[in-house]
Amino acid sequence: MPDTRLRSIEMSCPPDDVDTVHDILQSVWDDHAEVSLRDRISFETALIELTSNVMRHADAGAGVLCRLDLTVSADSLEATLTDSGQPGDVRLGAAELPDELAESGRGLPLINALVDVVEYGRGDDHNRWYIARKLAR
Amino acid sequence: MEHSVTYTDGGVAILRLQGNLNMVSAPAVREAVASLVAEGSSRVVVDLADVPFLDSSGLGALIGGLKSTRQAGGDLRIASAGSKSGSSSSSRTWSGS
Numbered sequence: 001m002p003d004t005r006l007r008s009i010e011m012s013c014p015p016d017d018v019d020t021v022h023d024i025l026q027s028v029w030d031d032h033a034e035v036s037l038r039d040r041i042s043f044e045t046a047l048i049e050l051t052s053n054v055m056r057h058a059d060a061g062a063g064v065l066c067r068l069d070l071t072v073s074a075d076s077l078e079a080t081l082t083d084s085g086q087p088g089d090v091r092l093g094a095a096e097l098p099d100e101l102a103e104s105g106r107g108l109p110l111i112n113a114l115v116d117v118v119e120y121g122r123g124d125d126h127n128r129w130y131i132a133r134k135l136a137r
Numbered sequence: 138m139e140h141s142v143t144y145t146d147g148g149v150a151i152l153r154l155q156g157n158l159n160m161v162s163a164p165a166v167r168e169a170v171a172s173l174v175a176e177g178s179s180r181v182v183v184d185l186a187d188v189p190f191l192d193s194s195g196l197g198a199l200i201g202g203l204k205s206t207r208q209a210g211g212d213l214r215i216a217s218a219g220s221k222s223g224s225s226s227s228s229r230t231w232s233g234s
Contacts, residue, residue: 017161022190048192052160103201106193 005031005073011066013055021051021068032072036136043077043133046114049107050081050129058085058127076116078132087122138162140169150178151216155187158195166195170202170213179211186217 009024025044029035051066058064064085071078095108111118117132138156145151150173156162166183173181183199185191203213 018159019157019161022157022159044190045192048159048190052192052194056160101200101204103197104193106196110193 005071007070007072009068011068013059013064013066016066017055018048018051021048024068024070028070028072035072035077039077039133039135042114043079043131046111046131046133047079047081049111050079050131053107054081054083054085054127054129058083060086074135076132076134078130081129083127083129084125085127087127138165140165142169142173144178148178149180149182151182151184153184153187157190158185158188158198159190159192160194163194163198166198167201170198170205174205174209174211179206179209181206181211181213182216183213184216185219191218 007024007028009020011020022044025040025047029040051068054066055064064083066081066083069080095112097109098105111131115131115133117130119130121128138154138158138161140155141153143151143153152166152169152173154162154166158166170181170183173179181202183202188195199213199215206213
């Protein structure tokens with residue numbers, strides 16, 4: 001099992017977008033074949049949902065700057081996403097799935113379902129999101 | 138995301154998508170289905186065989202397409218879901234006339 005590894009990227013959105021996150025995750029999976037497909041898909045979906053939410057809601061018109069820190073350890077996958085956007089309108093605990101024909105509103109429920117830890121905080125005019133998924137052993 | 142359209146002999150439009158279906162590509166999928174409906178093709182199959190990733194933005198686009206085809210008297214089905222992503226969802230194929 002490789003040692004704990006940290007990978008970081010700074011994004012300016014636009015032009016960076018969620019495809020930038022897909023690309024960095026692909027490089028992470030390439031280096032960590034030991035992470036199961038189920039863990040990869042679950043964590044990638046949660047992180048893309050989170051990043052989409054930040055890019056969609058934190059941008060007041062001037063774009064948003066984000067920093068993504070990814071940590072892969074023997075026990076978990078972790079991501080910290082910091083952004084310069086508007087304060088998040090966060091209702092993590094109450095996020096429930098919308099009507100089945102709704103075209104939006106599934107992002108936060110999906111995140112909650114796919115990772116074990118979801119935290120949000122705000123300080124120094126930045127939003128800070130943290131998600132973690134325990135790995136199957 | 139790239140896409141292509143073919144038609145069955147029965148007039149069903151098959152929309153083949155290629156790439157991740159997320160907030161970047163979802164608007165193009167909405168537009169593609171809207172164009173098909175505007176051209177009179179309200180029976181649509183969306184082929185996901187070459188879509189390795191689909192999130193809630195992509196799902197929203199598919200549901201939007203479903204509603205627009207039904208409003209035009211047709212329907213939208215998905216095919217080959219999960220064939221690349223490795224998800225547990227079963228493949229579904231068009232069985233309509």
